[in-house]
Amino acid sequence: MSQLLRVQNFSVSSDGIAAGENQTFENPFGFDHTALFAWAGATASWPNRTEPGGSRGLDDYFTRDFAHNIGAEIMGRNKFGPQRGPWENHDWLGWWGDEPPFHTPVFVLTHHVRPSFTLSDTTFHFVDGEPAAVLEEARKSADGKDVRLGGGVTTIRQFLDADLVDTMHVAVAPVTLGSGLRLWETPDELRDRFELEIVPSASGMTHHLFWRK
Amino acid sequence: MSQLLRVQNFSVSSDGIAAGENQTFENPFGFDHTALFAWAGATASWPNRTEPGGSRGLDDYFTRDFAHNIGAEIMGRNKFGPQRGPWENHDWLGWWGDEPPFHTPVFVLTHHVRPSFTLSDTTFHFVDGEPAAVLEEARKSADGKDVRLGGGVTTIRQFLDADLVDTMHVAVAPVTLGSGLRLWETPDELRDRFELEIVPSASGMTHHLFWRK
Numbered sequence: 069m070s071q072l073l074r075v076q077n078f079s080v081s082s083d084g085i086a087a088g089e090n091q092t093f094e095n096p097f098g099f100d101h102t103a104l105f106a107w108a109g110a111t112a113s114w115p116n117r118t119e120p121g122g123s124r125g126l127d128d129y130f131t132r133d134f135a136h137n138i139g140a141e142i143m144g145r146n147k148f149g150p151q152r153g154p155w156e157n158h159d160w161l162g163w164w165g166d167e168p169p170f171h172t173p174v175f176v177l178t179h180h181v182r183p184s185f186t187l188s189d190t191t192f193h194f195v196d197g198e199p200a201a202v203l204e205e206a207r208k209s210a211d212g213k214d215v216r217l218g219g220g221v222t223t224i225r226q227f228l229d230a231d232l233v234d235t236m237h238v239a240v241a242p243v244t245l246g247s248g249l250r251l252w253e254t255p256d257e258l259r260d261r262f263e264l265e266i267v268p269s270a271s272g273m274t275h276h277l278f279w280r281k
Numbered sequence: 282m283s284q285l286l287r288v289q290n291f292s293v294s295s296d297g298i299a300a301g302e303n304q305t306f307e308n309p310f311g312f313d314h315t316a317l318f319a320w321a322g323a324t325a326s327w328p329n330r331t332e333p334g335g336s337r338g339l340d341d342y343f344t345r346d347f348a349h350n351i352g353a354e355i356m357g358r359n360k361f362g363p364q365r366g367p368w369e370n371h372d373w374l375g376w377w378g379d380e381p382p383f384h385t386p387v388f389v390l391t392h393h394v395r396p397s398f399t400l401s402d403t404t405f406h407f408v409d410g411e412p413a414a415v416l417e418e419a420r421k422s423a424d425g426k427d428v429r430l431g432g433g434v435t436t437i438r439q440f441l442d443a444d445l446v447d448t449m450h451v452a453v454a455p456v457t458l459g460s461g462l463r464l465w466e467t468p469d470e471l472r473d474r475f476e477l478e479i480v481p482s483a484s485g486m487t488h489h490l491f492w493r494k
Binding site for chain 2: 112123124125126129130132133136235263265267269270275277279
């Protein structure tokens with residue numbers, strides 16, 4: 069089987085918004101993102117879960133799949149940190165703590181490359197390149213497994229525009245945000261290239277599952 | 282996390298029937314089981330898939346989860362073969378071919394034990410014991426992972442009656458069979474002990490997800 073590029077557990081509002089426009093160090097999403105992400109944290113398999121318990125219903129199948137057959141992640145610089153422009157220094161090692169939840173090589177897209185470093189079993193590489201070239205590099209490092217496209221929304225749009233995404237799971241929250249960074253006006257935009265199955269969950273989220281036609 | 286006992290991808294008719302009463306060598310399910318299992322074979326991740334392709338929608342999340350964190354399987358003798366009573370000989374090695382899809386130790390429940398054997402990376406053990414004792418043995422062999430309860434329906438009933446099942450995914454087909462071996466009269470029977478989430482799929486199946494309260 070080929071190595072897929074997969075978007076997983078990406079949450080947006082009912083009007084397609086995934087993040088605010090004013091991302092800061094204190095506020096990584098640029099808005100109150102509780103309504104978008106509470107569904108994932110409630111599941112037994114959420115990677116950041118620290119206490120036992122959690123649901124094992126439909127939503128759990130999605131969080132359970134987070135690391136399944138994933139050998140690398142690609143993320144935008146804004147998912148790594150709030151800095152813009154040249155790095156003032158390399159002291160800060162990202163939002164993900166000493167035990168990042170990735171456990172694979174992670175390729176951070178940036179025009180301002182810096183040396184790779186490793187935290188626990190996650191190595192962050194900083195790469196400046198076109199999506200296709202970065203994907204090729206990530207695939208080589210993924211040990212034959214799939215590559216996760218981790219977001220944020222601008223990065224996902226970039227890879228969708230380059231037609232590099234193979235499967236995409238987007239969880240749509242029952243909340244309207246009005247303004248912010250948008251994944252889509254409507255998921256129907258993607259129907260020309262993707263099959264789309266829409267599955268409502270007891271949590272109130274509506275899971276959108278895309279795979280290439 | 283503890284080692285769960287999980288039922289996965291178990292299919293029944295809308296009236297709860299999982300197999301016919303006249304299982305034979307030529308007819309392992311005792312009836313035409315196409316209506317119960319077509320959903321799984323149509324997915325990209327079905328373990329027995331030999332050609333590329335297949336859907337990557339909701340149903341695929343269930344087949345994809347088949348081997349995820351599973352370290353052993355328990356199955357009834359009827360899932361291994363159609364023989365009843367003492368083995369006439371040990372020549373026949375089960376319905377699963379030279380490359381069984383389990384890739385773990387498999388514990389076959391039988392009152393007629395026979396020597397263990399290995400096909401590819403699956404080892405079949407034959408055990409005569411109460412469900413709790415067999416589960417303990419399977420857990421020890423599972424390398425810290427979960428144990429799959431593979432069926433058939435009589436075996437699942439036995440472990441449900443002993444209150445040993447932690448999670449259960451049952452796919453209910455839009456077909457009525459009338460007679461045969463029954464998992465339940467209605468899934469509501471299990472609501473006293475389990476949370477139940479019911480999820481319709483585009484394939485026409487209705488996925489029933491149970492987890493302990």
